[in-house]
Amino acid sequence: ERTYEILKLFKPVPEASSRVFHGIMFDAGSTGTRIHIYKFIQKDPVELPVLDNEMYHAVKPGLSAYKDNPEEGGNTIRQLLKIAKKTVPEEEWRRTPVVLKATAGLRLLPEDKASALLKEVQEVFDESPFFVPNNSVSLMNGTNEGVLAWVTVNFLTGHLYSNTRRTVGILDLGGGSTQITFLPKSKKTIQSAPSNYIARFNLFNHTYQLYTHSYLGNGLYAARLATLGALGADGLDWKVFTSSCLPKKFREDVTFGGTTYKVSGIPDGYAGYKLCYYEVMKVIKGIVHQPYEVKGSSIFYAFSYYFDRAVESGLIDGSRGGAIEVRDFKKRAKEVCNKMTKYRAISPFLCMDMTYITCLLKEGFGFKENTVLQLAKKVNNVETSWALGATFDYFRNLNIH
Numbered sequence: 001e002r003t004y005e006i007l008k009l010f011k012p013v014p015e016a017s018s019r020v021f022h023g024i025m026f027d028a029g030s031t032g033t034r035i036h037i038y039k040f041i042q043k044d045p046v047e048l049p050v051l052d053n054e055m056y057h058a059v060k061p062g063l064s065a066y067k068d069n070p071e072e073g074g075n076t077i078r079q080l081l082k083i084a085k086k087t088v089p090e091e092e093w094r095r096t097p098v099v100l101k102a103t104a105g106l107r108l109l110p111e112d113k114a115s116a117l118l119k120e121v122q123e124v125f126d127e128s129p130f131f132v133p134n135n136s137v138s139l140m141n142g143t144n145e146g147v148l149a150w151v152t153v154n155f156l157t158g159h160l161y162s163n164t165r166r167t168v169g170i171l172d173l174g175g176g177s178t179q180i181t182f183l184p185k186s187k188k189t190i191q192s193a194p195s196n197y198i199a200r201f202n203l204f205n206h207t208y209q210l211y212t213h214s215y216l217g218n219g220l221y222a223a224r225l226a227t228l229g230a231l232g233a234d235g236l237d238w239k240v241f242t243s244s245c246l247p248k249k250f251r252e253d254v255t256f257g258g259t260t261y262k263v264s265g266i267p268d269g270y271a272g273y274k275l276c277y278y279e280v281m282k283v284i285k286g287i288v289h290q291p292y293e294v295k296g297s298s299i300f301y302a303f304s305y306y307f308d309r310a311v312e313s314g315l316i317d318g319s320r321g322g323a324i325e326v327r328d329f330k331k332r333a334k335e336v337c338n339k340m341t342k343y344r345a346i347s348p349f350l351c352m353d354m355t356y357i358t359c360l361l362k363e364g365f366g367f368k369e370n371t372v373l374q375l376a377k378k379v380n381n382v383e384t385s386w387a388l389g390a391t392f393d394y395f396r397n398l399n400i401h
Contacts, residue, residue, distance in 0.1 A: 018043045020052070022088045023391040024098040024130060026077065028121075030105025030175035030257060031221060034058040035080040036387040037087045048160065048204070049395070054382045055087045062175070063121075064105035064257040067113040074120035081128050088130075098130040101140040101390055104176025104219055108257055114139065133394070140390070142214020146172070146179035147199050148389030150210060153301050155388065156379035160203065171302040171365075171373070172386075173357070175221040175256070180291075180365055181212035182298055189293040197289065211291050218283065218364075220305040221256045223356050224349060226283045230261045242266050245276035245352035247340045252348070273337035276355045284359055290366035302373045303384040309353050310375050312346050321376040327369035330358045 019042045027034045035057050040049035059076050066073030077100070088096050100121050106114040122137045150170045154160050159167045169182030184190055189211055190198055197213045217226060225231040228241035239262065240251075246265035254263045265271060311318040313332050333354035336343045343350045361367045376384055 021049075022092055022096045023394065024084050024088070024096060025387040025391045025394075026080070026098075026100035026121075027385060027387050028063045028100055028102035028106065030062050030064055030103065030108070030219060032058050032060045032062050033076055033080065034383075034385075034387070035083060036383065036385075036391070037084055038388065038391055048155070048392070051155075051382065051388070054388075055083070056383050057083050061255075062105045062257075063102060063117050064109055064114075065255070066117065067109055067258045070116045070120040073117050074124045077121050077124045081124070081130075084130070093129040094131055096130050097133050097394060098125055098128060098136060099133065099390070099394060100125070100137045101386075102138070103140055103145055104142075104174055104214075104216055104222070105257055106139055107142075107216055108176050108222065140386075142177060142179065142216065143196075143199050143212055144390070144393075145177070145214050145386050146170070146181035146212035147201065147210060148386035148393060149179060149384070150181040150183075150212070151203070151389030151392060152382075152386060153303075153379060153384055155392070156382055156384070157301075168374070169298050169300040170384075171300050171306060171361075173302070173305040173360075174219040175305070176219040177214050177216045177222070178218045178220075178360065179212065179214045181210055182291075182293075182300070183208060184211050184291075184293055185298070186293050189291050192292045194289065197291075211293075213289065215288060218287065218360070220309075220353060220356065223280070223283050223360075224254075224352055225256060225261060227280050227352060227356070228261070228263060230263070236261055240264055242269075243276070243279055243352065244269060244271045245279060245337070245349075245355060247271065247344050247348050250344070250348045271337070271340060271351075273334045273351070273355060276337055276351060277359060280352065280356045280359045281363060283356070284364045288360065288364035290364075294365055294367050294371070300371070300373050301379075301384065302375050303377060305353070306357060306373070307375045307377050309350070309357060313343070313350060313354055316375050318377075321374070321378075323372050323374050325369065326358075326361050326367045326371045326373065329354065329361060330369070333358045 023038045025036045037055040039052040042049045063073045118137050125132045149172050154167045167183045172179040199210050199212050230241040248265040251264035254261050310316045316322040337351035
């Protein structure tokens, strides 16, 4: 009965009528859980559906914070499903798929802790009135995270509809991992990349061959800890991790993924951009591959923490987003680090974060100072994230390899 319901989604529609359907996608990230409720209109059975609107809501902290109490984690999902019930008309519930994909926060947990959390989510889904497909709760691999974010942004910017093959690249900076994905123009990019950095999939009779990689441990929060030498360290109950990226008098407990670390500035040492850059460099150098082609003129959309930090440091306006160059991140990082007291109220980590972003873009991916980044939280009023691409993938298997 339920399988039959979902199959109807793929049945050709009588010419005159257009169908409305919904999809619910949970993004379980390292710093929060977000629900995306999409409303689609299928005007033409062969074409991509038209996205009518998105309802978005987020809760903090992420599921990984409940690693020792999975039931509590399940409750956060229950809360978000209440919003879905208010958004999707009741007569559509049983044919509206509900899916959760977890990313770096759960990838960084021990396997047994991660599966206990996912099992709990599965139980919450099973008691919900929505359609629960097979494999509705899973850990998403990093390749899909990058590819599906690319699909989202290029769909929203209209590039997937046009045949010009002009697409935009994406840069996604999460809490636990960071992704880079673009469509290479040059054969050399594909030939010189490690083979698992090239992903292929089909969409509308086009085969796309993308350069994509997800760096686990290089998301903003994981990188803070790595810079401090705390990621994967022992003796957390007595060790204090210090950095010249932090205000000298700063001292605080920092929690990430359900683990707490003691963190401080260097009271009698130096602080500032140069030293900080040298510290964050250790987290990037030799780890991040430089694609042959980023020296070119391709446009990249940057979102998630790239966007948030650009807003906090005053580089862009939070309601509009905007285009900046890589050198703007660098210039602002220097200002923030050399006036730490001024920015401390916004965040004592702003110097570290801005320096990390600068270093990741320049020394990591190898972007030139004048590469233009389009910073956007939303495109056409829809969140830039892998969630929309994953919903498409769900409705028509993209078969990413």
